[in-house]
Amino acid sequence: MNETSPHAQISPTPRPDGEREKLLEIWATPKGWRLPTAVNNTVIGLLYLGAAFVFFVLAGILALVMRTQLAVPDNDLVSQDLYNQLFTVHGTTMMFLFAVPAVEALGVLLLPQMLAARDLPFPRLSAFAVWAYIVGGTVFFSTIFYDLAPRGGWFMYPPMTLTEYSPGDAADFWLLGIGFIEISAIAGAIEIIVGVLRTRPPGMSLDKLPIFGWAMLIFAGMIVVAFPAVILATMLLEIERAFGWPFFSPDGGGDPLLWQHLFWFFGHPEVYIIFLPAAGLVSMIVPTIARAPLVGHNLIVVALIATGFFSFGLWVHHMFTTGIPSLSLAFFSAASMAVAVPSGIQIFSWIATLASRTKKLRLTTPALFVLGMLFIFTLGGLTGVMVAMVPFNWQAHDTYFIVAHLHYVLIGGMVFPLFATFYYWAPMVSSRLLSDTLGKWTFWLMFIGLNVAFLPMHLAGLLGMPRRIWTYPDTLPWDGYNLVSTIGAYMIAAGVLVFIIDLIRNFRIGESSNPNPWDAGTLEFLPQDVYSTRSIPKVDSLYPLWDRPELAEEVEAGAHYLPDAPTGGRETIVTSPISATPQYVVQMPGPGWMHFFAAVFTAACFLLLTVKVVTPAIICGVLAVVCCLVWVWTIDKGPDAGPVEIGGGLRLPVYVTGPMAHGWWAMIVLMLVAGSLYLAYVFSYLYLWTSSPEGWELGAAMLPDAGSPMLSAGLFALAVALYVLARWALPEPGGNNLVTPALVILGACALTGGVVNEVWSHWQAGLRPTDSSYGAMVYMAGVLTAQLVAVIVIMSLFVCVRQMAGKIDQVRCAGLENTSLLVYYTFAQALVGLLIVHGIPHVAAS
Amino acid sequence: MSQSDANDRFVRRTAVSLAPILLWAAHFGLVYGGAHVACATADGAIGEPLADMAVWSVTGLVVLVLVGIGLRARSLLSAGASSGDTNSNDFLVHVVHALTLLSLLGVIWAGAAVNFMPTCATR
Ligand code: HEM
Ligand SMILES: [Cu+2]
Numbered sequence A: 001m002n003e004t005s006p007h008a009q010i011s012p013t014p015r016p017d018g019e020r021e022k023l024l025e026i027w028a029t030p031k032g033w034r035l036p037t038a039v040n041n042t043v044i045g046l047l048y049l050g051a052a053f054v055f056f057v058l059a060g061i062l063a064l065v066m067r068t069q070l071a072v073p074d075n076d077l078v079s080q081d082l083y084n085q086l087f088t089v090h091g092t093t094m095m096f097l098f099a100v101p102a103v104e105a106l107g108v109l110l111l112p113q114m115l116a117a118r119d120l121p122f123p124r125l126s127a128f129a130v131w132a133y134i135v136g137g138t139v140f141f142s143t144i145f146y147d148l149a150p151r152g153g154w155f156m157y158p159p160m161t162l163t164e165y166s167p168g169d170a171a172d173f174w175l176l177g178i179g180f181i182e183i184s185a186i187a188g189a190i191e192i193i194v195g196v197l198r199t200r201p202p203g204m205s206l207d208k209l210p211i212f213g214w215a216m217l218i219f220a221g222m223i224v225v226a227f228p229a230v231i232l233a234t235m236l237l238e239i240e241r242a243f244g245w246p247f248f249s250p251d252g253g254g255d256p257l258l259w260q261h262l263f264w265f266f267g268h269p270e271v272y273i274i275f276l277p278a279a280g281l282v283s284m285i286v287p288t289i290a291r292a293p294l295v296g297h298n299l300i301v302v303a304l305i306a307t308g309f310f311s312f313g314l315w316v317h318h319m320f321t322t323g324i325p326s327l328s329l330a331f332f333s334a335a336s337m338a339v340a341v342p343s344g345i346q347i348f349s350w351i352a353t354l355a356s357r358t359k360k361l362r363l364t365t366p367a368l369f370v371l372g373m374l375f376i377f378t379l380g381g382l383t384g385v386m387v388a389m390v391p392f393n394w395q396a397h398d399t400y401f402i403v404a405h406l407h408y409v410l411i412g413g414m415v416f417p418l419f420a421t422f423y424y425w426a427p428m429v430s431s432r433l434l435s436d437t438l439g440k441w442t443f444w445l446m447f448i449g450l451n452v453a454f455l456p457m458h459l460a461g462l463l464g465m466p467r468r469i470w471t472y473p474d475t476l477p478w479d480g481y482n483l484v485s486t487i488g489a490y491m492i493a494a495g496v497l498v499f500i501i502d503l504i505r506n507f508r509i510g511e512s513s514n515p516n517p518w519d520a521g522t523l524e525f526l527p528q529d530v531y532s533t534r535s536i537p538k539v540d541s542l543y544p545l546w547d548r549p550e551l552a553e554e555v556e557a558g559a560h561y562l563p564d565a566p567t568g569g570r571e572t573i574v575t576s577p578i579s580a581t582p583q584y585v586v587q588m589p590g591p592g593w594m595h596f597f598a599a600v601f602t603a604a605c606f607l608l609l610t611v612k613v614v615t616p617a618i619i620c621g622v623l624a625v626v627c628c629l630v631w632v633w634t635i636d637k638g639p640d641a642g643p644v645e646i647g648g649g650l651r652l653p654v655y656v657t658g659p660m661a662h663g664w665w666a667m668i669v670l671m672l673v674a675g676s677l678y679l680a681y682v683f684s685y686l687y688l689w690t691s692s693p694e695g696w697e698l699g700a701a702m703l704p705d706a707g708s709p710m711l712s713a714g715l716f717a718l719a720v721a722l723y724v725l726a727r728w729a730l731p732e733p734g735g736n737n738l739v740t741p742a743l744v745i746l747g748a749c750a751l752t753g754g755v756v757n758e759v760w761s762h763w764q765a766g767l768r769p770t771d772s773s774y775g776a777m778v779y780m781a782g783v784l785t786a787q788l789v790a791v792i793v794i795m796s797l798f799v800c801v802r803q804m805a806g807k808i809d810q811v812r813c814a815g816l817e818n819t820s821l822l823v824y825y826t827f828a829q830a831l832v833g834l835l836i837v838h839g840i841p842h843v844a845a846s
Numbered sequence B: 001m002s003q004s005d006a007n008d009r010f011v012r013r014t015a016v017s018l019a020p021i022l023l024w025a026a027h028f029g030l031v032y033g034g035a036h037v038a039c040a041t042a043d044g045a046i047g048e049p050l051a052d053m054a055v056w057s058v059t060g061l062v063v064l065v066l067v068g069i070g071l072r073a074r075s076l077l078s079a080g081a082s083s084g085d086t087n088s089n090d091f092l093v094h095v096v097h098a099l100t101l102l103s104l105l106g107v108i109w110a111g112a113a114v115n116f117m118p119t120c121a122t123r
Helices: A019-026 A032-037 A041-070 A080-114 A123-146 A170-198 A211-243 A256-290 A297-313 A326-338 A340-355 A365-388 A390-396 A400-429 A436-462 A479-506 A551-557 A594-610 A614-633 A662-691 A693-702 A707-728 A739-764 A773-804 A814-845 B010-041 B044-071 B073-078 B086-115
Strands: A571-575 A582-587 A644-647 A650-652
Touching (some): A041 A400, A041 A479, A080 A123, A080 A170, A080 A211, A080 A256, A080 A400, A123 A170, A123 A594, A170 A211, A170 A594, A170 A662, A211 A256, A211 A297, A211 A662, A256 A297, A256 A400, A297 A326, A297 A340, A297 B010, A297 B086, A326 A340, A326 A365, A326 A390, A326 B010, A326 B086, A340 A365, A340 B086, A365 A390, A365 A400, A365 A436, A400 A436, A582 A650, A594 A614, A662 A693, A662 A814, A693 A773, A693 A814, A707 A739, A707 A814, A739 A773, A739 A814, A773 A814, B010 B044, B010 B073, B010 B086, B044 B073, B073 B086
């Protein structure tokens, strides 16, 4: 070890005997039939990634069936009805079951290693998200085998998807299945945000955060804002299908365009949600293959942030042909082109980095995939700028030009970086590298195949071939292009097959003898074991392994932070969000069954609801809640094990509450999710008002008088006061009293009363949700608040039980604190709701 | 050390860092929402010039504020900040500057449209 190094003294070496063994034991992965209980991020991440890859292959097979059908004119391999199911399931699976989960999986797998954290802050939450996704996704995909798959395309536009035109359960599978998988994506996003902001290694201030960390942070932030819009949309459509509340059918004052607005407010950012992490991966790989630091690191960060924001100003470009005023179209067209600027910044920075290299470029497989990505994504970006121009868009809309464009962007922007990732980061989890020879075969087959498959589609599209047709007559000049496309599709498939062979031959889970084969500069290439790194390094540059070659040895010798397990369980260091100053040591849960069962029961509940077997669905729902409660029961471990030494003379607490606690941050993010959902609702309310003002004019006459909303508001305010008091009334540690439980129960009752009063008063006044879009919207406000109140009631009961078990007191109060945060949020949301529901109709009538 | 210092004054510094792009978002929402409402409610003769005026003035205002933020980025970010963390402060100043430029581009690009397009017509 380098004796002069300023970091060598953080923890004294040599470390005592048995320390590593203890770490190994604490972090051991459960084996055999207990594997589902595992929560280590590497295990969960691999499972997640593996599942996403399986869905990629499955959806790819559907694509091959489609391409085979389209190879020659007048083909009858599949029927029109089956073809409709094929493209719907292909598109949906690729977007929701492959692309988003795959990048989220990479976050779970790579982030803790890049941040040298022992795990993500909520290990069981990510495990829950993964299992929920696997169960839900599998059921959704298998509908294609039973003729039960939806036919509405991946964006499921009403009126096509209303009961009238899509009877049966097929559309419901999409709505409930996808809505449910989105919830799992949100759980993952919360984990990632808190992980990136709070579990960085000491010294890794924001300016030293690797680009992938930035990309995932922005990715997760975008999920928080975008996904609620589509969750609301699926809720509205499902409610309309099940109970006939007219949100989308014009007969009752609804508007099918509302769906398009909500869907694309999610759907366009979705494209960047997929692309940003992939771009982040490229920004990690490029410096390594160039052996030079990323040119314009700060600019790339800015480009990622700007892309994240700009991408929310684009959604109407999917609706250019729906008759929106020209000026509005121009705004969206401008944003669609402005978003190309940050993407351009990234591409130029990568090229500049590659050009700045001093050694010869090694064309390894990851390098090839990165270069291929640059080429393909740039082409897709160019056709993107073309379709962002309104007049061209009117020509190309719903033709194969769009199919070509979207595949160039998605495959170039996401699939190629993903394959680069497979090859580049394999040594982190596999004891062997993947084969470079097979890798090159994979690359060339996929690269050539992609261009052969999708380049001709541009031309077929310009010749007028519409998308989503199951066959075409031979009198049209499309057959040559289609045959070539099909050949290309099979070449891509061959490439993927070669990759699978490579996986089977070379991928072996385990520790690699050479953890840093590419000579990379970032922390995930430190020596690793189940506990991540032996000690948590102090970081003082962007490429710590390049700037301090001795770091790997020091970390492995245990010379940095937290070389041991002072609390005796799983733990990692929590640092401050900007400067990464160590704040406390978080105690984390280990393996368990409950999050697994909770995921299974939640999935079962949703799926049983889909096929309308209500009682078993309710039973599963209750079981899911019970499992969740048992799971969280053990999470709050209290302050007893601390404070502890982590090295460098730092003594940190092991339990904090308030704005410093990671749980508090997670609650705040959850509230942002709820806020986005509610904003999407407010938008929908105002939108339907402008599209059918008559309903609102009539509605004004049906409003209950002002006393009723006042009463509700008063009850909500009372609840807030009761929860504040409950916090004050908590006993000293060791003590016990029943004041807090009593106040909490009263508070929950006040909230419930507030919602019931509001809904009941409209019912009394004669308003029915099925009458008009106005009525539906009024009751929807109640539904959205009621679901929060239901969560609060459950959490409050939980708090009461814990208090009686002596597990809540003045110090150990995270459970109550989190419940109160949700109460405050609900109060705010309910007030906004009351103002809108009781205010707007008066404005409308006057 | 107060809680907000312990958390690096996260909320304030994030808000300042993201202010340019949040302004872009606000501008976008205002001009889109404003034009939509103006065209949906007022009749063409009053609605159009009104909407045009609104778009121009909102754009001008936002451009001014953006320039102001860009110029004062450092003092806005470090007001009352604990010393010692100059790295992340310098970094955040960079972020604000570059985001300001990108946001200016976005705002002007969108606002300029009103000079070329009919306001309420659909074609
Ligand atoms: C691997 C090779 C792939 C091939 C050969 C392929 C082929 C196809 C075909 C033939 C269609 C139907 C076109 C139509 O009838 O309108 C389609 C649609 C689609 N594909 Fe792919 N695809 C591939 C990969 C992907 C990937 C990786 C993604 C996303 C990450 C993706 C997303 C979509 C979407 C969103 C649609 C639109 C579905 C709809 O119209 O609702 N595809 N693809
Ligand atoms: Cu788009």
